[in-house]
Amino acid sequence: MELSELWFVLVGVLFVGFFFLEGFDFGVGMSTTFLAKTDGERRVLINSIGPFWDANEVWLLTAGGAMFAAFPHWYATLFSGFYTPLVVVLLALIGRGVAFEFRGKGETEAWKKTWDVVILLGSMLPPFLFGVVFANLLQGLPIDKNMEMSAGLFDVVNAYTVVGGVTVTVLCLVHGLLFATLRTTGTLQERARKQAKTLLVPLAVLFVAFAIMTYTMTDIFEARGTILTIMAVLGAIAFVLSGYYMSKKRDGWAFAMTGTLIALAISGVFVGMFPNVMISSIDSAFNLTVYNAASGAYSLKVMTIVALSLLPFVLGYQIWSYFVFHKRVHEKEHLEY
C-alpha cells in the first residue's frame, strides 16, 4: 500500500471518528429542543456531553489538518469549492460551542431561550450540511482541469444531496438520543429511548431512499458493487439490531449499533470514491485522486510516523475520559453547565 493510500484511510478513519463521536453530541444538542421538557432536563442533557463535545470536535479539526497535510489539493478544492456551506457550518459550530459554555452563566429566561435556539441550529446544521457535502462527493462536482470547483447553488443542493443531509441529521439525532439513555435516568431516559425508537421508521425510509438514489444517480456501485452491497447489508443488520436492543432496553448495545451504522455509512463514502477523492462531473480526467492530490513522499512519511506514534495516546486518554465520566448525570447534583 502506498502512503497516500494509507492517508486516504486515515482521513476516512478521522471522519468516522468525528461522526461517531460528534454525531452523538450533535444528537444530544438537538434533543435539548426535541426531547427535554424542562430547564432541568435541558441542563442534564447538555451536561451529559459537557466533558466530551470539545474533544469530539477536534476530530473534525484533525481530519481537516490531515487533508491539508496529506492531500493539499483535496483540501484546497473542497474547502474553497464548498465555501458558503462551510461558512454556515463554521457559524453554527461557533454558536454551539459558546452556547454550552455561556447558557448556564445567565439567569433570565430570554438568555437561556436564545442559547437553546443556538444549540438547536448549531447541532442540526452541521450534520445536515456535512451530509450534503458527502453526498456531493459521491455525485461528482464541476471540477475543471485546474482542480478548481465552481459549483452553483443547484449543483450542490438537489434532491439527492438533501436526502443525504437529512439522513445524516436524523441518524445523529437517534445516535444522540441513545447516548442520552446511557447518561440519564428516570423518565428522561425512557422518553429518549422511546423517541429514538419512533425515529427508526423515518430513518429506515431515508436510508432506503438514499441507497436507491445512490444506486441510480451515481456510478459508485459500478466500480465497487460487491463490497458496497456487503456494507449495505451489514448496515441493515446493525439497523435492525439497534431496534431490537432498544426494545430490550439494552441501551449500550443499541448505541453501539447506531455507531456501527454511522461508521459503515461514512466509510462507505470513502470506499465508493476510492481512488478518487473528488469526482469531476465535467470530465473524469479532471478527478482528484489519492495520487494526484497527495503531498510528496517525504511529507507523507513524516506525517505517518507522527500520526502513528501519537494516535495511541490520543485514543488512550480519550477512552479514559469516557471511563471517568461513565456515571449518569442527575438533575440534583452540581451541574457545571
Add this chain to the structure above:
Amino acid sequence: MDMVMLSRIQFASTTIFHFFFVPVSIGLALIIAMMQTMYVVKGDEQYKKMAKFWGKLFLINFAVGVVTGIIQEFQFGMNWSNYSRFVGDVFGAPLAIEALAAFFMESTFIGLWIFGWDRLSKKVHLVCIWLVAIGTTLSAFWILAANSFMQRPVGYQIVNGRAEMNDFFALITNGQLLVEFPHTVFGAFATGAFLITGISAYKMLKKQDTEFFKQSFKIGIIVAFVASFLVAIFGHQQAQYLVHTQPMKMAAAEGLWTTSDDPAPWTVFAAINTDKQSNKYEFKVPYALSFLSYSKFSGEVVGMKELQAEYEQKYGPGDYIPPVKTTFWSFRIMVLAGTLMILLGMYGVYMMARKKLDKLKPWYLNAMLFGISLPFIGNTSGWVMTEFGRQPWTVFGLMRTEDSISPSVTAGQVLFSTISFTTIYSILGILAVWLFVKVIKKGPNAVDQAHTVKANDPFAREGQQ
C-alpha cells in the same frame, strides 16, 4: 473591493480576534496550574478557591478561543486555496500535528478538569490542568512553526511548481521559530498575568476580598514581570534575526528609506511620506538602531530603496516595499506597550519584595487595571507588524499574497463571510467581556446561582439527606 483585499481583511479580522483569546488561554492555564499546584502541595484551600475563580474566567475565554480557532484552520482552504495547494505539503504538516498533538490534549483534559473536581484524585486532577497548559503551549509551537515558514521558508524544495517538504527537522528548528516562539509565548504568559493582576488590583482598590486578591496578585505579578522582561529579550533577538532574513521588514519598521549611517541612529518618531519615499520631523537616538540590529554600537542598516532595487533584480519587477506607516507605527506601539508592562511589573515585584502590597497607592492599582489592555495592544501590534511587514509576500520570496487567493471563490462570497464572521466576533467579544465582568463582580465567594437546585420537583429531596 477586490478579492485580495477582502480575503486579507477576513484573515486579519479572524486572526486578530482569535489572538485576543489565545494568549489569555495560554497565560491563564499556566497560572491556574501554578495556583493549583500550591493547593495540592500546601493543602491551603485558598489556592483551590483561586484556581476555581480564575478558572471561571479561563473557561469563558477558552470557549471563544476554541470556536474561532476552527475558522483559523478552515480559512486557508476556503480563502487561500492557491496558497494551500502551493505550500500544503510543508505548511499542512505542522497544522495537522497541532491538532493531533495539542488540540486533542487540551480539549480532552479541559473536560476532565472542569468536570473532574470531585471525580478525580487531587493529584490526577492537577496533572489534568498541567496537561491543558502544556497543550496550549504546544499548540502555539506548531502554529508558529507554520508561521515561521511563511517568514523564512526552510526545509523544502520546489517540485513541479509546488513547495515540497524535504527536511522536517529544519522546519521545527527554523531560526525564525526559535525566536518567534519564545517571544510569542512569553507574551501570552504576560497577557494572562496582567489580566489576573489587573483584576486583583481593581478588587484591592475596591477593598473586596482583599486577602484573596492580594494572594492572586502575588503570583500574577511575578509571572507578569518575568514574562514581560523575557518578551523584550526575545523581541530583541528577533529584531536581530530580522535584519538578516527579512531586511525589508526591518527597514520598513524603522522608516528607513535609504541605508543608514554607520553607526545607525534609531528613529523614535517621524512623519512618513510613502509617495515621496522620505520622512519629515525625524527624532533620532544615535547608535540605538545599530544596537537593536547587531547588539553593538556600530553597523549600518540597509534601506528600503536599496532593497527594492536588489529584489527587482532577484524576483523581477514589482513593489517589494510593505505598508511602511503600518509597519513603522505598529512596531513602536508594541515596544511602548512592552516597556510599560516591564515598568508596571517591576514596581509591583519591588513592592511585593518589600512586603508593601498593602500600601500600594491608588494610582498604581488604577494603572494596573489599565495595564490589562497593554499585552493585548502589544500582541496585536506585534502581529500587525510581522504580517504587514512581510507583504507583498505570503511566503517570503516564494509566493505573493495576490497569487494566494482562491480562484473559484467570488468577492461576494468573501464579503458575505467577512460580514458574518465579524458580526459574530463583535457579539462574542461583547458577551465574553460582559460575562467576565459578571464573574468578577460576584467575586470568589459567591454561590453560583445557576448551580443551586430548585426544589420544585417532588422527588428532588430524595437522595439529599
